[in-house]
Amino acid sequence: MSRQSRQVSRRGFLKGSGAVMGGLVLSTWLPGFIPDSVAAEATAAGRLGDQTPRGYGAYVRVGHDGKVTVISPKIEMGQGAHTGIAMMLAEELEVRLADVSVEDAPPDAELYTDSIMQFQATGGSTSTRHAWQPLREAGATARLLLIQAAAQRWSVDPAQCEAREGVVYGPGDRQAGYGELVDLASTLPLPASITLKTPDQFRLIGTPARRIDTPNKVNGKAKFTIDLQVPDMLVASSLACPVYGGTLKSVDASAARQVPGVRDVVTLDNAVAVTATNYWACQQGLKALKIEWDLGENASISSPELDAALQKASSADGVVAHSSGDVAAALEAASSRFEAVYEQAFLSHSPLEPMTCVAHVRPDGCDLWVGTQVPVFAQQTAASITGLKPEQVVVHNQLIGGAFGRRLDYDFIAQAVAIARQVSYPIKLIWSREEDMTHDMYRPHYVDRLTAALDADGKPQGWQHRIAGASVLARYVGSLPASGVDADAVEVAIDPLYALDSLQVNYIREEPKVIPVSWWRGVGPLRSTLAVECFIDELAHNAGKDPVDYRLALMDKHPRAQAVLKLAAEKADWQTPLPVGQGRGIAVSAVFGSFVATVVELEMQADKGIRIKRLVSAIDCGLVTNPTSVLAQIEGGTLFGLSASLFNEITIEQGQVQQRNFNTYRQLRIGEAPGVEVHIVPSTESPGGVGETGTALIGPALLNALAAASGERLRRLPLSRAGYFPV
């Protein structure tokens, strides 16, 4: 198996990798991990005083062969994180990208906690933003130490030495490869200060680089969790109660045990699993089971009543998430009011690789081979199920076949562990597509209700924004803060780009109970952006103004947002008139630390066929590490959002999810996928996230374009609900 690393205690990990790899393991300098003598000396000299707990050494190893390994705090799920992170390190370490290999970080909350999300995770478009500072610092620190070592060896001033492509050059013909210097370097104290390059000094960052993980993804060699084989492993597949919250009453497994290849039938509180020599035998075994479920109290719930409850909630007051100025007074005094209600559906993640996890539980330990966005949680959950200590659980992170937020949850890991502890061999749990889709953790169904106070020119004086829906944050961390506000759900809504004298945002938590909710690419900002950007567009039309001009007039405080709005409009030929039946829609937002605007140009047919003619995006995501990845993320993120906006909605009938596979939860196909023209604004601002920005903008741009083309204002996604379809 590739990418398999032995993980022991952190101290052991560092020592162990030193022994295996040889060479410079910078973790040596982490507080608490340095040899006592060195620590005493260093502390006396004040050298370690200001070290952050995020030690440099957590990120880099240099071998005797000069090869560099970057320990990536972010996993690779198609977003190019591994390549971007390797580039940041290579830039400051002065090595070629080709000489850097990437290893996923083990679970270690102390070392790898995301500075934005506050736990060790890959998600929230944080990879570049989080890694930017520490990875470059780690590279620079290692470079300075290697230069120092060379200078010492040659008895010259370090200022006379320079590092290039893994070699230190000194006065005269002196030169030494990093590999020769690591032993000496690893005995030196940390540099007192480091100076990072300024953007004009970059030679790698900002250039289009080939992704380092792709060659094995075009020849079948790359291994995802579903592809792993460990010795003595059997495949497992499961059926959980079709109603969330229900339990297993009884099962007759006699026929299942007769299926050739089937080894064991394992029961859990709410599921049955079959282990077998192959996946197909597992499925045959599952089919042969006679299961009786206790469907529980959710079995009577269906979508119409959930819809009605949410509609009702959207007029309630909930809690005030934000209040500035006096909205009530503004509405009272307004020359007119404008109200609109937007609705967004429950969504499944449905990554193409269904949920998978390899687990081996023994009396003295547990190994997990799984692609996870949250390795610490994976470790903790396995420990609590097995009664083992967290350090007895080893997480071997893997490539992920798409996640979109799904692998921020670890329910499937918990299930794999619960099955594995009942058998004596490792299992590879593979959910069928049906199991995956009906036992997802879903993007909540939301209703946004906005009421604006307008002056005589139709300009907003203020607005009230009510957001009703389930709280992902509460489900994920267990509760909301005392304020009762879900900070994710109200993001963007409480801080719109538009100058308003008064703004009130109410958050009304309404839990569906019948299905669990979770993070979905774009999270809260996606929902808020749809509501705000459709609403402002409606206000512009109501005032008889051009939607771009109307927005710009309210955006004085946001020059970067103004710039992308103007750029997208210009590149999309916004001013050029279109024939009847065609229209353009625009949306702009400040999300995930970036500024993005998207224009959709489309043609409407009488039969509700929609032909998207152009899709244009402008993004200012600050300093770009790898433009190739930015383009791919905007393209992919936009079309991912388009697919959901056009087609996707999870509905419930008697407690059960009705969509079971890609025939009833259909996805955008190549013939329906327009090209995406992406324009990146050159910038030296600190990097913003990109993975979710495109997804957040396409929905409102699409609805606004539809209104421009047809005059019909749709306020609910997906469009298929209203009979629209792509042509």
Next chain:
Amino acid sequence: MIQLSVNGERYELDVPADMPLLWVVRDVLGLTGTKFGCGIAQCGACTVHLDGEAVRSCVLPVGAVAGRAVTTIEAVGESALGSQVQQAWLEHEVVQCGYCQSGQIMSATALLQRQPNPSDAEIDAGMAGNICRCATYTRIRAAIKDVGKGDQA
């Protein structure tokens, strides 16, 4: 016993005739480049070549392919065209998570075999069976066109 030819190797396998080719290839032969995505011929992740034609191996009983030549992603690069397609995939940086790409490459190679210089409509039709959840479609199209051009030149 079922006789099977996969990537030029002959096998005699003791598997049920109704077992889908996908699971024979993945779980019995250990060739895991071919992926599972839906199991009902909706996503194309499991696409392999049967005598050069792209087929969905998740719904193809192994008994039905006895004696015919199966090619998987692991061996598609042995043909000049297959390797050109893989190269174009890298040059256009098509891949995101990569999970669908074995199937995409198998479908694209079969398409280009039939139609060396496919039009947009032919690409739409030839690739319609392959879902990419990461939505790499724009670059898939560009890569296919590139190979098409290469063939003509």
